[in-house]
Amino acid sequence: MATLAGKVVIITGAARGMGAATARLAAEAGAKVVLTDVLTEGERTAKLIGDSARFIQQDVTDPAQWERVVDFTLARFGSITGLVNNAGITVNTLFENDTLESFEKVLKVNLVGVFLGMKSVIPAMQTAGGGSIVNISSAAGLTGMPLTSGYGASNWGVRGLSKVVALELGASGIRVNSVHPGMVFTPTTANTVREGHGGFPLSALGRAGRPEEVARATVFLLSDESSYVTGAELAVDGAWTAGQITLLQFAKQ
Ligand code: NAD
Numbered sequence: 001m002a003t004l005a006g007k008v009v010i011i012t013g014a015a016r017g018m019g020a021a022t023a024r025l026a027a028e029a030g031a032k033v034v035l036t037d038v039l040t041e042g043e044r045t046a047k048l049i050g051d052s053a054r055f056i057q058q059d060v061t062d063p064a065q066w067e068r069v070v071d072f073t074l075a076r077f078g079s080i081t082g083l084v085n086n087a088g089i090t091v092n093t094l095f096e097n098d099t100l101e102s103f104e105k106v107l108k109v110n111l112v113g114v115f116l117g118m119k120s121v122i123p124a125m126q127t128a129g130g131g132s133i134v135n136i137s138s139a140a141g142l143t144g145m146p147l148t149s150g151y152g153a154s155n156w157g158v159r160g161l162s163k164v165v166a167l168e169l170g171a172s173g174i175r176v177n178s179v180h181p182g183m184v185f186t187p188t189t190a191n192t193v194r195e196g197h198g199g200f201p202l203s204a205l206g207r208a209g210r211p212e213e214v215a216r217a218t219v220f221l222l223s224d225e226s227s228y229v230t231g232a233e234l235a236v237d238g239a240w241t242a243g244q245i246t247l248l249q250f251a252k253q
Helices: 017-028 042-049 063-077 100-128 148-174 190-195 211-222 246-253
Strands: 008-012 030-039 053-057 082-085 129-138 174-181 232-235
Touching: 008 017, 008 063, 008 100, 017 030, 017 042, 017 082, 017 211, 030 042, 030 063, 042 246, 053 063, 053 211, 063 100, 063 174, 082 100, 100 129, 100 232, 129 148, 129 211, 148 174, 174 211, 211 232
Parallel strands: 008 030, 008 082, 030 053, 082 129, 129 174, 174 232
Antiparallel strands: none
């Protein structure tokens, strides 16, 4: 795995799931990591990682709490060179049943949270001479998916915003990329994955992904191994978005 020695990385939504796996692997790769989450169980996740990890409670939609996270990180570890905007919520509903309140809530966490995160860390990254921002979007940010009006819109937004900031901040040595996981086994998707999807046609590999499989892609993007990768989108989805995988099911019947 790529090295993150000397890097200081903030990871949002890191109490559990993919964020926790990313924090663990980033620390194993040598980074100092600051885990944030609305859930206080992030404290325990950070303790399990060890001395290179700290937790601070945070709601990513609150600008004042972002200021606290930046101050906390600089006070503990002296710089900020990485940010993983991983916190997110999912609402699955038909568009005709979606409400303005729910739509706005999803956009606020999944898209405005990413906007605030990038804005908050950029000055510290500029001071550090550069950095890497990884925005966790979704396969639903690469293609249209039923039942994901707010979720899909927010994740398409994250993908677009990542490219804009990559273009504007490349000269400061700040890289910005988006990662697009497919169906990954985490607390959020446990039921969906367990119930399966008739032989799991959501992946050419015939299975859901593991949080570590996405985390390893994120660690690569945080590291200097990806020094010329910016403004890119990386699908980690077992070819879910590569094409019409369900047609194969018909051919095999
Ligand atoms: P998860 O629910 O296990 O973890 C998300 C974390 O974000 C939770 O710990 C939650 O408390 C935190 N969070 C939610 N709202 C927050 C807020 N306002 N402020 C701070 N923290 C907040 O989910 P996961 O499956 O590990 O997903 C991680 C990210 O990957 C999410 O953005 C999700 O949309 C995305 N994603 C997941 C999958 C999947 O199959 N699991 C697929 C594609 C994309």
